[in-house]
Amino acid sequence: MDNGSNEPGGPLVAVSASTEVMRHPEAGEHLLGPTERQRAARFRQEEARQDYVAAHVLVRICAARVLGVEAAALTLAQQCPDCGDHGHGKPYLAGHPEIHVSLSHTHGVVAAAAGHHPVGVDVELPGRTGTAVEVFERVLAEAELKLVQAHPDPGRAFLRQWVRKEALIKIGRTTLDTLGELDLSALPLDTPAGLPLHSKYEDLYLLDWQDDTGTGATVCAAATRPPHLATPAALAP
Numbered sequence: 001m002d003n004g005s006n007e008p009g010g011p012l013v014a015v016s017a018s019t020e021v022m023r024h025p026e027a028g029e030h031l032l033g034p035t036e037r038q039r040a041a042r043f044r045q046e047e048a049r050q051d052y053v054a055a056h057v058l059v060r061i062c063a064a065r066v067l068g069v070e071a072a073a074l075t076l077a078q079q080c081p082d083c084g085d086h087g088h089g090k091p092y093l094a095g096h097p098e099i100h101v102s103l104s105h106t107h108g109v110v111a112a113a114a115g116h117h118p119v120g121v122d123v124e125l126p127g128r129t130g131t132a133v134e135v136f137e138r139v140l141a142e143a144e145l146k147l148v149q150a151h152p153d154p155g156r157a158f159l160r161q162w163v164r165k166e167a168l169i170k171i172g173r174t175t176l177d178t179l180g181e182l183d184l185s186a187l188p189l190d191t192p193a194g195l196p197l198h199s200k201y202e203d204l205y206l207l208d209w210q211d212d213t214g215t216g217a218t219v220c221a222a223a224t225r226p227p228h229l230a231t232p233a234a235l236a237p
């Protein structure tokens with residue numbers, strides 16, 4: 001697959017409606033481990049529970065394709081870097097320390113990534129972050145704020161920078177508290193219609209994608225090698 005770069009071997013990134021993930025031949029709640037099942041059972045809303053399950057299934061499918069194994073052969077675990085708890089925090093594959101994984105879920109849409117290099121992925125839907133000026137000012141650097149406010153669709157432009165920053169949090173480059181200090185104003189705010197946009201931030205490779213004909217999701221993956229977007233065929237068993 002052409003990943004838009006001369007450096008192959010970057011993480012595989014997948015984005016899908018939660019319902020679509022569960023139609024994959026390998027998908028099912030049976031893939032989840034006991035800790036994940038407990039966590040899933042705590043969601044009050046059934047839709048949120050399904051999104052959680054779908055994200056945890058999709059990340060296994062991505063990792064399974066990278067490793068050339070069945071999704072059912074993989075054990076996904078999490079550990080929080082702050083409190084050490086195993087019910088949340090950074091996901092990893094038990095028994096496969098060479099594989100890096102990341103996952104994200106929002107209302108009805110999930111994203112996942114897996115590969116041999118560190119990766120962070122985030123997915124958001126338009127209209128969910130709000131467009132309050134205070135939010136823009138907290139999240140964006142000054143130069144970013146100017147560009148977002150001058151954009152024909154400031155909400156969409158804001159969301160693009162937001163998912164990038166969330167992906168950078170997941171790969172450990174920034175934190176929720178320091179988002180406004182991270183300046184991504186050199187990056188384009190628009191992605192080419194229907195296609196992923198590949199760009200760089202410092203030493204990291206970013207993949208941006210806007211799923212305008214499907215879920216409507218805005219997606220970013222950040223990695224130390226160029227990430228590539230998986231086609232449904234690439235995820236097939």
Ligand SMILES: [Zn+2]
Pocket residue numbers: 080081082083084085088089
């Ligand atoms: Zn914790």
